[in-house]
Amino acid sequence: MYQYDSYDQQMVDARVAEFRDQTRRRLEGKLTEDQFKPLRLMNGLYLQLHAYMLRVAVPYGTLNSTQMHMLGTIADKYDRGYGHFTTRQNIQYNWIKLEDAPDILADLATVEMHAIQTSGNCIRNISADHFAGAAADEVADPRPYAELLRQWSSFHPEFTYLPRKFKIAVIASETDRAAMRLHDIGIRIHRNDAGELGAAFYVGGGMGRTPMISPLIRDFVPLDRLITYAEACLRVYNRHGRRDNKYKARIKILLHEMGAEEYASQVDAEYQHLLDTGIEPPFAELERIRAFFADPPFVDGLGDDLDLSDQLFAQWVRQNCHAHKHPGYLSATISLKPVGGIPGDATAEQIHLMAELAKEFSFDECRVTHAQNIVLPHVEKRRLFALWQTLQAAGLATPNLDAIGDIIACPGLDYCSLANARAIPVAQKISQRFADSGKGDRIGELKLKISGCINACGHHHAGHIGILGVDKKGRENYQLLLGGSEGADTSLGKITGPGFDEDGVVDAVEKATDVYLARREEGERFLDTYRRIGMEPFKEALYG
C-alpha cells in the first residue's frame, strides 16, 4: 500500500500546524464560529448534539495494522473506547473535545493519517472498491488512481470553497461495489478496444434529498489526462453550481438543470483549454504510486480446497468470503453487525484485534467497506479456519454479510444534530427480530439501509429495503422504501406509502419479507422478486 515520502509527511504536518493555529485563534476569539466552522469541518470536526465528532480519513478504505492500531488507541485515549466506521470508508469518533483535536491530528500524522477534507464544501476523501487489488474481476487496482486524486485534491487552491461537498469514488471492475454512480464523480477504470486502460467518468450522482444516478459524461479519459479532466469537471461545477440554496447546490442539480450533454460539452471545452496548462502530473508519478500497490508476495501453488465440515464455519465462509484473484486465497469480511448491535461500531479492543489479524493473516492490510464492515483482503484458504476461530471467540464472526442483519445505519438522532429520528435502535430491533426468528438466514441477500433524515447518510435510497426517519408533528416516524440498489444495477427505492412508528416499521419490514418468502421463485433475491411483481403485493400486505 501507499507510503508517504518526505513531501507527503510535510504536507500532513503542515496541516496539523495550521489547524492548531486555527484552533488557537478560535479559542482566543480571533475567529468567529462562522469563520471557524468551515475550517474545522475541513479537518473532519463537527459539532454534534452532545460533543464534537471527529471523522478521520481512510483513503480508499485501506489501512495497515499500525494505522488500525492507532485508530484503537485514539478511541481509548480521546473517546469513550469505541469508534464508528462510516459509509464512506472512514471512521468517526463521537465524544471529542475541541482542545484535543489538534493533538489527535498530530497522533494520526505519526502513522501517515489525517482528517483532511472529511467534511466541508470541498473534495472529500476518495473512496474505492474495498476488494481493490484482491478481486478476481478487476482489470486493475483502482487505488493508484484514487491516490493520485487524493494528492491532487488535497488543499486544492481553487476547489476548497465549492458550492457543496464533493465525493469521488474509483472502481476498476464491472461489478460496482462502491456505489460509484451515487457519487458526484464516479470513475470506472476499464480497457478500450485497443486494450489500453482509461477512465470512464460518471458525473452527478448522489443520494440526499434528491437522489440521482449519474450519467456517463465521458467514456474514455486516457490515464495521463485524469487530473486534467477532473480539474475541468470541478471548474465547471465551481463556477456554475448553485449557491443560492444549499439543498440545490450539489453537482447533480447542476447536471439536472443544465442537462448532461451541455455539462459534458462545457467540461470538454475547459479540458481542451487545460490540456495546454501543464497541470497533469507526469506518467512517471502514476507509475511511482502504482509500485506501492504491487501484489504482496502471494504463495503460489496453494490448494483451493476448504474443509467445510464445521457447519458454523461453512456458513461464515459462504456468507462472508469473496473470491480472490490469486489461487488459494480469499477475501474475508469481518461483520461489524453483531445481532442487536450498533452497525459499524467497534470497540478499541476489537480494533486492535482486527489490526493484529490484518498483520498475521492478510499481509498487514485491512479495508473499511462502505457497508461499515472490515475486510481482510488476502487470506490463505488453508489458514481461514484459524482466522475464523479467533474471530468467533471475539464475537466478530457474525455470518451475515449482505443479509438482512448487515444493516447500514447512520448515527441518527442518538448523535447527529441534523437527524429527525433515531436510526440505531431501529437497526438493532430489526437485527434482533430476524435473528431470533431464523428468518434472516432463509431470506438470503437483502440490503437494508436506514437514514435518520433526508440527507441519506444511511443510503436508504439504495437499500433493497430502505428506511427513512422523519419528524412527524414532533414524533419519530419511519417511511419504508423498496427496490433500491447500489450495484451494477443501480436503482432508487420507492416509498411504500404512509410511514410507521418505531415498532411499526420493524413489523412492516417483516411483512415485506413475508411477501418475498411467499412469492419468490427459484434463485430470486428480495430485490429480484420485487422487480418482478412490483410494489402492489407489498402495499397490500402493509396497508391492505
Next chain:
Amino acid sequence: MVEQISSTDSEWAGTDDVQFRFRSDEAVDHPAVTVDAFVGQTNASAVRVEPGDDPRDLLPHLGRIALVEVNFPSFGDGRGYSAARILREAGYAGELRAVGDVLIDQLSHMRRCGFDSFAPARPLDEDDAQRAFATWPEVYQAAADTRQPIWALRHGENAGG
C-alpha cells in the same frame, strides 16, 4: 496600516485599502468598474469581477487592464478562485486583487490562484497573515503561481504532463 472600513461603505476600492501587495509596479489609482461597464468603456483600466460574472468576457481586453478586483462578498463563495486562475491562464499579468470578505485562512489559496494583492474589508492581523501566506512548505498541484508541484520535485525538472 490601513483604516478600518465599515461594511456599509461600498466605495472602498482605492489603493489605500490594500493591505498586502506582492508587486513592485505602481498601483492603479482610479476605481474599478463593473465587467459590463468595462467592456463598453474603452478608457477604463480597472475592472471589478463579481462572483456571477464570467471572467472570460474580459479576455479580448486584457491588453488594457492594469487591475482586476475580484470580489468575495462572502468568504464561502469560491467562484473568485476560478475567476483568478482563468485570467492568469489567459496570460493576464496585471494586478489581481482579492477584495471583500478576505480572511486569514484563505490567503494561501488565493495567492496560489494568482492573486497578488489583497484588500480585506477588515484589516487582518499582520502576524497571522504572514504565517498564513507561508502555510504550505510545498504544494500538490500546479496552479497559477510559479511553485513547482510535489510531483515535479519528485521527478525532476523535465516533468510535466
